[in-house]
Amino acid sequence: MGILNVTPDSFSDGGLFTNTDSALCQAEQMCIDGAQVIDIGGESTRPGASPVSISEELDRVIPIIEKIHQTLDVVISIDSCKAEVMTSAAKAGAGLINDVMALQAEGALKAAQETGLPVCLMHMQGEPRVMQQNPQYADVVHEVKDFLMRRVEQCLQQGFTKNQLIIDPGFGFGKTLAHNIKLFKALEQFTTLEVPVLVGASRKSMIGQITGKETAQRLSGSLALATLAVTKGAAIIRVHDVAETVDAIKVALALSE
Template identity: 40%
Template structure:
């Protein structure tokens, strides 16, 4: 198994994102979640205060995160709408302070062009858009900044309610959507080596949809761009295991490891230290890295 290449063939697998370089043929990047929202589904506002959000980001980097994803507007439709100015006020101060403290990759979780532009100006390297660059002007703004983009599948986008989402074949429909949105990104002038894709587990999908996406993830990674999966503590894990929010770590780790084996190369997570250990072990078993402290005693 040592040195063996796993599919997929990735477009520009060696990439510089912000101040860090990744080889996605042999490396998995760990993205830490920092939500400056009062209603995020997992942390329920624990990192809403500015100082707390900054501390959470720097702690995640200390624990081994390669990347910090900072958001100011939750995906859920069960929230009060906020304006662009308020979203900017939530994310930009966090980005600026984290940028001053670390060389880790910083992304902004937003679907709004003005927020994306302000975030990149403050120091963000990546625009993580759960609306798939569908907001008018978003692809053009992303192209103009030169930032990397994460193109994510969802039916309705952030803050929009979708009742009983249904698919004839969730994997093929998600793959078709991602191919179409990547094409739009390329036409807008975003370079191929600046594009990441995300199938959007649990975003307008039920538990069966998210399990099927994980089971057949190689059909998504075969599109060719580095694939991000955001599985951490999501409801499909809770419903599968009958576990509440605070008891989904093991299920998350298992689903993430399966995703790596099927080609995922970026994991968006809450529990950084546990994820780092599980990912480093997975990379070692695959022959992508050696043991950190091998014993030389052969007796």
């Protein structure tokens, strides 16, 4: 899954792909590099990020979804927690909903189900503006897994089928480095929920904290995490650096079979 943030303030690529032409070029390159999904986000969810109105988010993402849908043979994912954005994105050509709030926002569960699209349900403690201020857990692995299990069950009750659901432990979303490490070490436990597991930690602060590197210098750390994730059962890796990650994963899978 290649990341395409069409925002001015995302932590790694904010402001780089805010117009349709640059976004399409980036999507084309990620497809060439091996991306099977392009994840388009119109609202930053980095720690401390400011919320974006529905109309502004729609203005950012819909023209780009339409253009990519018309031009490229790739699954388009809409990274949003808003019901209206999910509905409009599905009509524009999105084939997947990626929701950091796991369909808990008002109207999101019903709207997502009505689109008929698969959905990725992510765990987040708190909300982006304050989630990293003081995250606390008694048992982070148990609490995150229990939350995701309950969200899967609620989606099934709403009318989703199991093959429409993906889960994401939410590395860096309301979690300290220690929490992230514990979650990653226990990643195999999440595969027992019998839905695909997505891992999104590309260039994130957990890699910076481990390596001491700034955002732009976190490729090597991101590749190490990605290769370990697939050997621990992750089915989808959400990344900024598609070509390098595809190569690393090919080697990791070939040598772990």
